[in-house]
Amino acid sequence: MKLKAVLFAIAIAGVAGAVTAADEPQVVRQGLMKGVGQSTGALVAIAKGEKPYDSAVVKASLETISKNVKAFPDQFPAGSETGMESEASPKIWENMDDFKAKAAKLGTDVDATLAQLPADQAAVGAALGVIGKNCGGCHETYRLKK
Secondary structure, eight states: OOOHHHHHHHHHHHHOOOHHTTOOOHHHHHHHHHHHHHHHHHHHHHHHSSSSHHHHHHHHHHHOOOOOOOHHHGGOOTTTTTSSSSOOOOOOSHHHHHHHHHHHHHHHHHHHHTTOOOHHHHHHHHHHHHHHHHHHHHHHHHHHOO
16 A cells, blocks of 8 residues: 555656656656666566565556656657757657657557556566666666666
8 A cells, every 4th residue: 555655746746847847858857767767676576576565566566667668758849859968869850740659659569568458477577578678678778878
């Protein structure tokens, strides 16, 4: 139950952060990715057996990933590639169509997972295999290594 409250607070904080930093796409996109990372972490903990399977946590995590990844590509307007410290590669602006396509593919795969919600630890692990492949493919191309 405590994890549900934490996930709900994270989701609310992500929305509030996006509203208050609407002029700053770097801040918004970092907040969106933090939400994806936290949600993915909750799913990984279930898949590894570190946390018990909880359908509410799985659903909330997948919903956050879906919502955030759909909003994410819009946070890269021209000119936002400079300014604050960021892990966004200049390749994003050079190949925006591919970047958006990768985000859309992730969104589609997450939505398919939501439509057939994983029913146990093994199914969460299998879903993460698909989701993780999408994340990794995008990060390899469009995220700067620090």
